[in-house]
C-alpha cells in the first residue's frame with residue numbers, strides 16, 4: 001500500500017477546510033444553550049438527552065468509561081478498521097477492547113461484518129456514516145440488537161446533512177449518537193462535539209436501586225452528571241481550580257454513586273459553541289441546501305463524465321449531497337494525481353490508514369480487511385465544502401477537467 005502523504009502546495013489557493021483562514025476570534029456570548037436548542041430541534045429530541053463535549057471522541061470516551069466502570073469488566077466494542085483513529089483511541093483509553101471489521105467497497109457494512117462482531121461477542125458497535133448521511137440496513141440493526149449489541153451511531157461525518165432521512169432509523173435503533181463540530185466535519189466548526197443518548201441503558205447496574213418508573217430519567221441524569229464531572233476532571237485548568245487531582249480516574253465509581261451537579265460545567269469552549277451554532281444554523285437552512293445542491297450537481301456531472309479514471313463508489317450510497325467528497329482512483333496513479341492537484345495549488349488528502357494495521361492495534365481481534373486496504377490505497381479527498389467561495393470551486397472544477 002502506498003502510504004505517502006499527498007505533497008502539499010507551497011501556496012494553497014483551494015484549501016481542504018476553507019473556514020480556518022477566516023475565523024476571527026472575538027469575545028462571544030455563551031452559545032451552549034442556543035446550540036443545544038438548535039440541536040434538539042433538528043434531532044427532534046429532548047435537550048436533557050444531549051451532552052456537549054470537547055469532541056465526539058471525548059464524549060465517546062467519557063460514555064464508555066462510565067459503562068465499563070459500571071460493569072466492572074472489559075467491554076468489546078466493534079468498529080470498522082477504516083475509521084478515524086480518535087474513535088479507536090477513545091475505546092482503548094476507556095478500558096474497552098476494539099474489535100475491527102472490514103467494510104464493503106461503497107463504505108457500507110455487510111452481514112459478514114455484523115456476524116463477525118456477533119461471533120466475537122461485542123457489546124457495542126460504533127456504526128459510522130462516511131462523507132454524509134446513508135441509509136443503514138434495518139435487518140442488520142435488528143440482528144445486532146437481538147444479539148445484545150448496542151448501536152452507537154457515529155454521525156461525526158454526516159450530521160446534520162439529510163438528518164431527517166435517517167432520523168426514523170436513529171430513533172428506533174440508536175442507543176447513542178456521536179456528533180462532531182470539528183473542522184473536517186460537515187459543520188466545519190473549530191472543534192467540540194456532542195452525544196445524544198437516545199435510549200436508556202436498562203442493564204445499567206447503578207440503576208437497579210431506582211424504582212422502575214423513574215429509571216429512564218435517572219439514567220439520563222446520572223450519565224449526564226457523571227460525564228460533566230469527568231470532562232471537568234480532564235481539563236487540568238478546571239481541575240486545578242476545583243483542587244481535584246485530574247489523575248484520580250480510578251475513583252469514577254465513587255462519582256457514579258454521588259449526586260454532583262453543583263459545579264460549573266463548561267465542556268465545550270464558548271468560541272467552539274458559537275461557531276458550531278452559527279454553522280449549524282446556516283447549513284440547516286433551505287437556502288443553503290439549494291445553493292449547495294446546485295454546486296454539487298455541477299461537480300457530479302463532471303465526475304460522471306470522467307468515470308473510468310475516477311470512481312464514485314465511495315459516494316454512491318450517500319443520500320443527497322455528500323458533506324465532503326471522497327473519490328477512488330487507480331492506486332498506481334494516485335500519487336501522481338495528488339501531485340498534479342498540488343501543482344494547481346489545491347490541497348488534497350486521504351482517509352484513513354486501516355487502524356488494525358497500526359502497531360498498537362494489531363493485537364486486537366480483526367476480520368480480514370481486504371476492502372479496507374483497497375479503500376485506503378485508492379481514496380482521495382478533494383476540497384469541496386459548503387464554505388468554499390465560488391472562485392475556489394471554479395478553480396477546483398477547472399483543474400479536475402484536466403487532472404482526471
Ligand SMILES: Cc1ncc(COP(=O)(O)O)c(C=O)c1O
Pocket residue numbers: 054055056057058083084086087128129154156157179180181182184192193
Ligand atoms: C467517522 C468519524 N468519527 C468520529 C470522529 C471524531 O470526531 P472528533 O474529532 O470530534 O473527536 C471522526 C474524526 O475525524 C470521524 O471521521
